[in-house]
Structure formats: C-alpha cells, structure tokens
Amino acid sequence: MLQAFSLYWRLIGVQLRSQLQYRLAFFLDVLGTSLATILTFATLAFVFQRFGNIAGWSLVEVAFLYGMVEAAFGVMDLVFSGFDPQNFGKQVRLGRLDQLLLRPVDITVQIFGSEFIVRRLGRIIQGLLILAVAIGMVDIRWTMGKLLFMPVIFLSLVCFFGGLFMVGATITFWTYDSIEAVNIFTYGGSEMMSYPMNIYQGWLRRFFTYVIPAIFLLYYPALFILDKPDPLQMPGFAPFLSPVVGFGVLLIAFVFWNFGLGHYQSTGT
Amino acid sequence: MEEIILVENLQKYFRVAKHHRGFWGAFRNLFSRDYRTVRAVDDITFRIQQGELTGYLGPNGAGKSTTIKMLAGLLVPTAGHLIVNGSIPWKDRKTYVAHIGAVFGQRTTLWWDLPVIESLDLLRFVYRIPKDRFQNNLSEFKQLLDLGPFLDTPVRSLSLGQRMRADLCAALLHDPTLLFLDEPTIGLDVVAKENIRQFIQHINRQRGTTVILTTHDMSDVEKLCERVLIIDHGKLLFDGSLEQIRKRFGGKRHLMVDFAEDYPEISVEGARVTERNGQRVVFEFERDTLTASVLIGRLTEKYRIQDLEVREPEIEATIRRIYEEKLLES
Numbered sequence: 001m002l003q004a005f006s007l008y009w010r011l012i013g014v015q016l017r018s019q020l021q022y023r024l025a026f027f028l029d030v031l032g033t034s035l036a037t038i039l040t041f042a043t044l045a046f047v048f049q050r051f052g053n054i055a056g057w058s059l060v061e062v063a064f065l066y067g068m069v070e071a072a073f074g075v076m077d078l079v080f081s082g083f084d085p086q087n088f089g090k091q092v093r094l095g096r097l098d099q100l101l102l103r104p105v106d107i108t109v110q111i112f113g114s115e116f117i118v119r120r121l122g123r124i125i126q127g128l129l130i131l132a133v134a135i136g137m138v139d140i141r142w143t144m145g146k147l148l149f150m151p152v153i154f155l156s157l158v159c160f161f162g163g164l165f166m167v168g169a170t171i172t173f174w175t176y177d178s179i180e181a182v183n184i185f186t187y188g189g190s191e192m193m194s195y196p197m198n199i200y201q202g203w204l205r206r207f208f209t210y211v212i213p214a215i216f217l218l219y220y221p222a223l224f225i226l227d228k229p230d231p232l233q234m235p236g237f238a239p240f241l242s243p244v245v246g247f248g249v250l251l252i253a254f255v256f257w258n259f260g261l262g263h264y265q266s267t268g269t
Numbered sequence: 270m271e272e273i274i275l276v277e278n279l280q281k282y283f284r285v286a287k288h289h290r291g292f293w294g295a296f297r298n299l300f301s302r303d304y305r306t307v308r309a310v311d312d313i314t315f316r317i318q319q320g321e322l323t324g325y326l327g328p329n330g331a332g333k334s335t336t337i338k339m340l341a342g343l344l345v346p347t348a349g350h351l352i353v354n355g356s357i358p359w360k361d362r363k364t365y366v367a368h369i370g371a372v373f374g375q376r377t378t379l380w381w382d383l384p385v386i387e388s389l390d391l392l393r394f395v396y397r398i399p400k401d402r403f404q405n406n407l408s409e410f411k412q413l414l415d416l417g418p419f420l421d422t423p424v425r426s427l428s429l430g431q432r433m434r435a436d437l438c439a440a441l442l443h444d445p446t447l448l449f450l451d452e453p454t455i456g457l458d459v460v461a462k463e464n465i466r467q468f469i470q471h472i473n474r475q476r477g478t479t480v481i482l483t484t485h486d487m488s489d490v491e492k493l494c495e496r497v498l499i500i501d502h503g504k505l506l507f508d509g510s511l512e513q514i515r516k517r518f519g520g521k522r523h524l525m526v527d528f529a530e531d532y533p534e535i536s537v538e539g540a541r542v543t544e545r546n547g548q549r550v551v552f553e554f555e556r557d558t559l560t561a562s563v564l565i566g567r568l569t570e571k572y573r574i575q576d577l578e579v580r581e582p583e584i585e586a587t588i589r590r591i592y593e594e595k596l597l598e599s
Contacts, residue, residue: 010394018382021423098343099378103395104367265359266345267283 004109011113019118030122037070037126056228057196060137065222066194067131072157073190074124076165079158081115085168085183089176097264107261108254111169138226146225149240153221156246160217161190163246163253170253170260185212193218198231205232216241273447273479274317274340279349281310281335281503309335311503312349319446322473322480324494328592332503333483337449340481341371354446367396370440370478374452377436379424385435386420389442396443403442410438413468430461437468441478448472450482454489466492487585501592511584516556518587523580524552524564529573537567548575 019026044066048059082088088111091097100110140146168182189212197205197219208214216238223230224239287303310332317323327333338344339351342358342365351357358365372378379388393403411417414434419427427435433453440448450469454462470493472478484490490497490511497514499507507514524540528548535542535550539559544551554564561579568574 007395010391014380014383014387014391017387018380021382095373095376098338099373099376101343101362102341102366102369102371102378104363105395106363265343 004106007105008109008113011110012116015113015116016118019116026119029119033119033122034126037123037130041066041130055196055199056231058138060134061222061226061228062195063130063134064138064226065196065218067127067129067134068154068157068218068222069127069190069194071124071127071131072154073161074120074122074127075154076158076161078117078120078124079112080162080165081117081120082111082113083162083165083169084115085165085172085179085186087115088169089172089179092172092264093176101265108257140225141227149221150225153218153225153242156242157193157217159246159250160214161186163249163251164189166250166253166257170257173260173264189214196222213241213245216245218242271319272316273319273321273354274315274481275350275352276313276315276340277350279310279313279336279339279351280308280347281332281339281344282347283307283309308503310339310346313500313503313505315498315505315508317479317481319479320473320477322470322493322495323482324490324497325481325483325500326490326497326588327500331501333500334451335503336500337451337481337483341369341449342366367443368445369447369449370443370445371449372433372436372440372451372453374433374450374455377424377432378439379432379435381425382423384421384423385416385427388424388435389439392439392442398443402444406442406444407438410441413471414438414464430457430465433457433461433465434468437465441472444476445478447479448481450480450484452484453482454484454486462486462488469493487583487588490588491584499588499591506591514587514591515582515584518591521553521582522556522561523582524554524561525578525580526550526552526568526574527576529575532572535572537564537571539567540564 041063044062045059048054048062053059054062077084091114096114097107100107100114103110164182164186168179168186171182172179189208192200192208193214197208197215200208205215209216220230220234220239221242222228230238283306284304285307287305313332313336325333325336335344339346340353340358342362345359354365354368356365378392379385380391383391389407392398393400398406411420414437416434416438419431419435422431424432424435437453453469454465457465466489469480469482473480473493480493482489482493495510497507497509497511498505523543526549528535528550531548535545537552540552540554542550543553552564554561565577
C-alpha cells in the first residue's frame with residue numbers, strides 16, 4: 001500500500017515535470033477554458049435576464065450548481081486523466097498498456113499515474129470562483145451539518161464522474177467505436193447536472209433518477225443546502241443519497257475495470 | 270543446463286467479428302455479430318535452455334507476437350502448458366515480470382518527456398533494484414551502449430538508435446534472467462545495428478541471459494542466433510540451427526565464372542546457366558549431387574577460365590523460400 005502511494009506520487013511527479021516544459025500550452029489552455037466558461041455563463045445570464053428565473057431557480061442558485069459541477073468535473077478530469085476513454089483507448093491500441101503490464105507494480109496505480117493533466121487546474125479554479133460568488137450572493141442559512149455536507153457532495157460528484165471515466169475506459173477493451181456513446185453520459189451528464197433537474201421532461205428525469213441516479217448527486221443536495229422545496233415529492237433522505245451514489249458508482253466501476261483487465265489479458269486487442 | 274522455457278501444445282485462438290461491408294453492412298454490424306475463429310498459435314511445443322539465444326522467425330501475422338505476449342505474461346493461452354522461469358506467466362503477473370526484460374522495437378518503455386537518466390532512476394524504484402547493483406549495471410551499460418552523450422536528453426529528442434540503446438539498458442537494469450527482444454534493430458542504420466547485435470551477444474555470453482529474438486533482419490539471425498524457431502500460420506515449422514537450415518533447404522549454390530574467351534555455346538554436365546553477361550556466366554548446381562571442385566574440373570577441361578567464385582545461398586533467401594514455398598509443411 002505504502003509502495004503504491006509512493007509509486008503514485010513519483011509518477012505524478014514525472015507528469016508535473018514533463019508538463020512544466022510546456023508552459024505556453026498551459027497558459028493558452030487556461031485562457032481558452034476561461035473564455036469558454038465565461039461565454040457559457042454569459043449566455044446563461046442573458047437567458048435569466050429575459051425570464052427572471054428557471055423553474056423557480058434564480059441565476060445565482062443555478063450558478064451554485066454550475067460551479068459545483070465545473071469544479072468537481074475539473075478535479076476528476078485531473079485525477080482520472082489516465083482513464084479518459086478517448087485517450088486510454090488510443091494508448092491501449094498503441095501497446096502502451098502492455099508496456100505497463102510488463103512492470104512489476106499495480107496496473108491501476110500506473111494508469112492513475114500515467115496522465116495528470118495540470119491544465120485542468122484552470123477549470124477547477126473557475127468552477128470554484130463561480131461557486132464562491134454564488135455562495136456569496138445566495139442567502140444560505142449555514143448550519144454545521146450543511147458545512148460538513150458540502151465537501152461530501154463535492155467528493156461524491158468527483159467519484160461519480162471518475163466512475164464514468166473508468167467505465168468508459170474499460171469499454172474500450174471491447175470496442176473503440178462506441179466511445180462517443182460513453183462520452184454522452186460523462187459530458188452530457190455533467191451538463192445536465194448544471195441545471196435544476198425539475199426542468200427536464202418526465203422520462204428523462206426518471207432515467208436520471210432510477211437508471212443513472214445522477215439526480216441525487218447534486219440536485220437534491222442543492223435543495224437541502226439552499227433550503228428549497230422539493231417539487232418531485234421524494235422522501236426526505238433523498239439529499240443524503242449523494243455519497244451512496246457517488247462512491248457506489250466508483251466501486252462498481254472498479255469492479256468492472258478489473259473484469260475488463262482480465263478480459264484484455266485473455267483476448268488482447 | 271536448466272530449462273527456462275517449457276511450451277507444450279500451446280494454443281491461442283481469437284474470435285474475430287466478421288464485418289459486413291457497405292451501408293447496410295454497417296447497420297448489420299450493429300446487431301448481428303458473426304464470429305470466425307483465428308488460430309493465432311496452433312499447437313506449438315518447444316523447450317529453451319537457460320542461456321540460449323534463440324531467433325523466433327516467421328512472416329507477418331504468423332503468430333510470433335502472440336507467442337511472445339503469452340511468454341511475457343500479457344496474454345492468457347487458450348490451451349496448453351506454458352512454464353517460464355518456473356512459473357505460469359499470466360498468473361501472478363507482478364512477481365513474474367520482475368524477472369524478465371522486454372524491448373518491443375517500435376515502442377519505448379521510457380517516459381517521453383523525461384531525461385533518460387530520470388526514467389532509468391524511476392525504473393530502479395519500480396523494480397526495487399538495490400542501489401549498488403543499479404550503479405554497477407548502469408555504468409556497465411553506459412559504457413557498452415555509449416549512453417553517456419544522451420543520458421540527460423529527454424527521450425523525445427533521441428534518435429531511433431539512441432532510443433533503442435536506452436530501452437535495452439532499461440530492460441536489463443534489474444538483471445532479468447530472460448530477455449524478449451521484438452525487432453530490436455528495426456529502422457536502424459548498419460553501424461547502429463551492429464552495435465546493438467554486439468551488445469545482445471555480450472549480455473547473452475557474459476551474463477548468461479536467455480534471449481528470445483524476433484526479427485525480419487536475417488543478418489541479426491546469422492550473427493546472433495544459435496538456434497532458430499520458424500513459425501507460420503500458428504504452427505511451428507522448424508526448430509534447429511542455422512546450419513541445419515542451410516543443409517536442408519539451401520540446396521542450390523551458384524558458381525560465377527569469368528571466361529578468358531568468348532565462347533558462343535557454354536554448357537556443362539550437372540549445372541544450369543542462369544545468367545550470361547558477355548564472358549561472365551553464372552551456373553546453378555545442387556549441393557547434394559555435385560561439389561564445386563568437380564564442377565570446376567569439368568569446366569576447365571572444356572574452357573579457359575580467368576576467374577571464378579562460388580556463392581552460397583543467403584540465409585535470407587533460404588528462409589524466404591521456406592515461407593513462400595511452404596517447404597516445411599507436410
């Protein structure tokens with residue numbers, strides 16, 4: 001275990017040192033992400049200017065959701081960079097995974113350490129800024145419970161997105177063509193969660209409640225933090241399901257990942 | 270001598286989805302999946318002793334890399350026995366790979382943006398190599414492979430030959446008992462190839478490292494391999510020495526003669542004219558039925574000869590013949 005952590009930090013160290021060699025690319029990327037975030041958010045602001053609110057949510061309340069998703073997705077995208085299905089699938093086909101399997105250390109740790117895209121810090125910082133502004137402008141009645149629950153919500157989101165990345169990476173052992181379908185869930189899912197879930201059509205909402213229970217990750221916790229009534233009449237413990245869903249998805253993803261590795265060893269690609 | 274590799278009735282089958290062509294075909298691919306079975310490795314048996322340097326040859330798609338992948342623990346066999354270094358490679362991967370080394374010619378195991386020396390140092394940690402052994406090995410390889418000039422250069426800026434030398438060093442720092450080399454000289458110039466060959470030979474002789482080598486370069490085989498395994502269509506066609514190949518399949522030899530005069534008609538018993546260019550004539554004759562000296566004797570009886578040269582068949586041509594004419598299949 002200690003060896004695994006030590007290996008992880010060394011591998012991350014390599015990534016940091018490598019990427020510091022490309023400083024210009026780093027700053028350009030941060031600039032690019034900033035512009036994209038500002039544009040997206042400006043569009044949102046215009047919509048609100050026209051309509052005042054969306055389904056009972058004000059602009060700053062939606063900014064709370066948006067900031068959480070951006071920052072959590074950013075953190076995930078940083079930590080789980082090695083599992084990004086697009087890149088992972090390509091690496092597998094280039095034989096990179098075989099190279100890693102030839103080393104006498106844990107393969108999952110090596111994948112975690114194989115990529116650590118520092119540029120993602122840009123997205124994280126912007127997400128946190130938006131979140132901070134939102135928290136400052138919404139009148140939240142803070143309690144000890146809410147304060148302690150905030151990091152739990154955040155981590156659960158990170159785990160959920162990370163789980164999706166791992167599942168996506170694992171699927172590339174079987175097929176590389178359907179990677180776009182997986183991206184719909186990851187990127188589409190994060191996009192969906194940036195808005196209050198009650199605006200969506202019934203079937204779509206039910207899908208994200210019972211099939212992929214993303215609704216419990218942010219929408220319900222946000223209702224709790226912001227003291228908003230639940231228009232969907234879920235049981236009162238609904239906001240507190242977020243860690244169950246988040247860690248649960250990641251756990252399932254780990255099991256599936258190990259299964260996929262076994263399959264890879266028996267078939268190759 | 271101890272056995273280091275034991276392969277018995279090894280098989281590896283792949284199921285490959287059949288692709289239907291065209292627009293409707295793409296549609297059908299979504300729903301119906303017809304499979305056909307590809308026998309990449311089909312019932313192979315061989316043993317390799319410790320310290321042997323073996324060439325594993327075959328045309329593209331013959332099953333070479335599938336075998337190597339199974340030997341290296343990357344693939345699980347469909348059937349058959351496989352024992353390397355006293356263990357079953359794919360079981361308990363981490364313990365097994367600690368004692369083997371591998372270089373896959375086209376790819377590097379080093380970190381692309383790191384200076385070579387830092388990559389090597391990271392491998393020291395990965396393989397838990399004791400510091401003094403690491404230092405000893407490094408200084409030996411540094412000298413043998415002339416790594417000094419580019420130890421501090423990032424891997425991405427190395428030439429192909431430098432990268433290959435760095436990769437060889439990386440594969441051997443942990444003193445593996447067994448070394449897999451897949452096309453170690455591919456894309457290199459003649460001098461670089463020669464250096465790599467000398468190094469491989471040195472490692473094999475001085476350290477007793479068992480080496481399995483796949484290559485398309487027959488000079489690699491000629492200069493390095495005491496023993497050759499030839500595989501095609503997943504089956505082992507030949508297992509023996511290069512000399513045996515020459516004797517069995519290098520049947521036809523050539524005699525090139527420069528005659529002193531312009532003879533309009535040249536013929537000799539037991540040999541066939543294959544090329545004629547003025548006074549220079551090339552004869553082809555069978556090793557088994559005629560010796561070179563008898564042939565030369567018959568020629569000097571009839572003609573005045575200025576110069577001559579006996580040409581042995583090149584091993585490359587011989588092995589190509591083995592693949593193409595399927596000489597070994599029966």
